[in-house]
Amino acid sequence: MIDLHTHILPGIDDGSTSLEMSLAMARIAVADGIRVMACTPHIYPGLYMNDGPGIQAARDKLQAALDENGIDLTLVVGADVHLVPGIVDGLRTGTIPSLNGSRYFLLEPSHHQAPPRFADLVMQLVWAGYVPVITHPERLTWIRGHYPTFVQLAREGAWLQVTAGALTGVFGRPAKYWGERLIGEGLVHILASDAHSSKRRIPVLSQGLAVAERLAGAQEAQRMVQERPAAILSNTPMAEVAPLPARPPTSGSWWRSLLGSQ
Numbered sequence: 265m266i267d268l269h270t271h272i273l274p275g276i277d278d279g280s281t282s283l284e285m286s287l288a289m290a291r292i293a294v295a296d297g298i299r300v301m302a303c304t305p306h307i308y309p310g311l312y313m314n315d316g317p318g319i320q321a322a323r324d325k326l327q328a329a330l331d332e333n334g335i336d337l338t339l340v341v342g343a344d345v346h347l348v349p350g351i352v353d354g355l356r357t358g359t360i361p362s363l364n365g366s367r368y369f370l371l372e373p374s375h376h377q378a379p380p381r382f383a384d385l386v387m388q389l390v391w392a393g394y395v396p397v398i399t400h401p402e403r404l405t406w407i408r409g410h411y412p413t414f415v416q417l418a419r420e421g422a423w424l425q426v427t428a429g430a431l432t433g434v435f436g437r438p439a440k441y442w443g444e445r446l447i448g449e450g451l452v453h454i455l456a457s458d459a460h461s462s463k464r465r466i467p468v469l470s471q472g473l474a475v476a477e478r479l480a481g482a483q484e485a486q487r488m489v490q491e492r493p494a495a496i497l498s499n500t501p502m503a504e505v506a507p508l509p510a511r512p513p514t515s516g517s518w519w520r521s522l523l524g525s526q
């Protein structure tokens with residue numbers, strides 16, 4: 265599997281706090297079947313002042329430590345990019361890294377307040393030639409009043425990333441509900457761990473994958489952790505990547521699949 269959203273680089277945001285923790289996270293990931301991981305620290309002006317060259321250097325250092333310790337995990341560069349003005353310029357100049365240098369990048373909206381003109385801002389990024397992968401919509405407290413916006417964006421050029429742990433209840437009942445609903449309605453492109461540590465928010469995808477399989481079917485679930493992440497890493501144009509299901513995988517509502525009936 266490929267995990268494209270982690271805070272495994274030590275000491276540069278609110279994720280891993282030490283090299284030892286980063287190594288422990290990597291061992292957890294490998295044990296779960298993850299072979300490639302994107303290092304995606306926050307870029308949040310005024311709070312986490314990371315940039316492309318700094319993230320690349322930190323990635324290289326951690327990769328060397330993984331190799332020295334015989335941990336079979338390949339790291340690539342990315343960032344968890346907070347939605348602020350100037351993203352397109354940052355992507356073009358390299359101060360903001362996309363995922364492995366591709367046209368795809370992680371876009372993190374604010375958690376507790378809907379950004380003004382959110383859909384317009386996301387579509388401007390699409391029209392600039394990028395594919396914003398909107399991180400963890402299921403955990404945003406404002407999704408409740410804005411669900412149709414995410415449906416629209418997922419159909420018009422943005423991608424949605426659901427957190428694997430949300431599907432197993434790590435982030436509480438609302439996040440589980442919205443995560444399951446988004447997957448059940450065929451709107452989710454990728455699953456990722458958004459791991460922050462080796463204790464609570466850990467780099468594990470398999471348990472969330474099992475929930476996704478139940479909601480969307482085994483093939484579609486595999487696409488979320490393998491096929492589409494691989495397409496991102498190889499910068500495959502979106503038109504050539506497996507599209508979202510044309511309609512929900514079960515003929516009934518998403519909650520019916522939760523109950524096990526068809």
Ligand SMILES: [Fe+2]
Pocket residue numbers: 269271344399458
């Ligand atoms: Fe994150």
